[in-house]
Amino acid sequence: MYLIARNTPHQPPAVNRTRRCLRPCRKGAGESGRRAVTSVLCPVTPSPGGVTMALYVKAAAVLGQLEGKRGSVKTLVYNSGHKNIKQLFALVCETLKYTSVLNEIITASDLLKKEKKLQMNVAKVLVYDFLFGKGLKCGGTWKVLIMKHRSQLKSALARLKVKRKVSRNEDLIETKVSSKEAYQLPRYVRVNLLKSNTEDVIDYFKREGYTYLGQATSIADLRQIDRKQFISDLHLSELLAFHPKTDLHEHFLYTAGHIILQDKASCLPAYLLSPPAGSHVIDACAAPGNKTSHLAAILRNKGKLFAFDLDTKRLATMGTLLLRAGVTCHELANQDFTLVDPSDPKYQDVNYVLVDPSCSGSGIVNRLNQFTDEEESASAQRLQALASFQYKALSLALSFPNVERVIYSTCSIHCEENEDVVKEILKRHGNRIRLVNLMPSWPLRGLDTFPEGPYCIRATPSDTLTNGFFVAMFEKQPGEKETEQTRESIAEGVISLPAADLTPLSISEQKPVASSLSAQSRKAKVKKVKKRKVKSLQI
Structure with a gap:
């Protein structure tokens, strides 16, 4: 006989959650020599089995959706509705990495033939966790099922290792080899200046036994970092680089929000936009929030930071990230940025905008979609829709x-999403904006598909030891600099810089210097703008 405790009104469920004990206590022995079974209530620690079962169900569902080409890994995980997005994402990612191995093991062990009710994707996530993960965390039927076939599964894994002549599990992983995957990128760590400073973080790691190598002077320095070593980046003062295998996800500084794990290329947009403290800034496509937190740090939490994203779940996750990072100057909006009204009075003081829209993600090293839709990610139709x-x-x-100023960035290597978009923008809006010549010392420039293409910057694993990335910055053309002489030269088909912008560039300068792309503007438009400003001031 088993007793099941129920939650009493005066005890909250989280504290008084008990479950039926499956191992009844036996005390002593009776006169007949048989053990007496005592009915007791065991205060067993609540089992995470229910949560873990849900995790496996969601992971299997995501795998099925990937097979049906219903979206990218990140999108499907965020839309899954699972409470622990990070845990689900990790399980899906690791299962995808081992997918071909899991197929062979499941086939060789005849698991699906012996357990006809077990679906393939459920079997994949269960077998992955059993053989390659940290062990099955669920209980119930599924664990009993896998444990029943554990000998066959382990034997199938051993035979596969012998067949492929490898000794480690990770050596079984087969990936589509490409040039970008041939590079191991450093583990970049951005110091969150809202909660700490670079000197204190460096000292903290040094006390933990890491060796600090000082500041890098070239990209080559970033290639020579050994384990338990780290170095300061040569471009961004608050960025540290560690050995590629360094895992800091459970580190105190990360969980407490003192550091942000962010690729160097992803840090460039906010760094280059560099809004002064107190400014009003928009992050147009903000989730998952790393660039938003970077902007807040640059603003020193002073001013206003409007962050937009259409995905409710991603925005909720972003809110948690910003809270951990100590961001307080933000205003989140669950809204499609392209539907925002720029004439809304709340945006009248916005001077800086960061646009990092959805893209193909083709520049990301070790991109998980290589296991599912790499061929389709670069299709002309998809690139056209994204552009x-x-x-x-x-x-x-x-x-x-x-x-x-407006900064535009993508994690794409495709010209259609990068230079072609910038070129079209200049063609349509060149009468009032100009492109900024970013970081002249940066080693990789934009493609010269149009005269100002090299003013943009690109990043690749081989040239900059980062993910593939593209950044361009536009600056609004000051009306007072549009002189009659400039308009005449434009009418003659000549594009020239205003006299104030003809300062020669030093190759060591990192401050962006704008080059003019001004075109003829009509007086009627100028008058309308002036009238609009007068009305807004009256309001």
């Missing part, structure tokens, strides 16, 4: 009445 959205978002960002 259309990117152009729309960037064009809207430039239409805010008092905007001064």
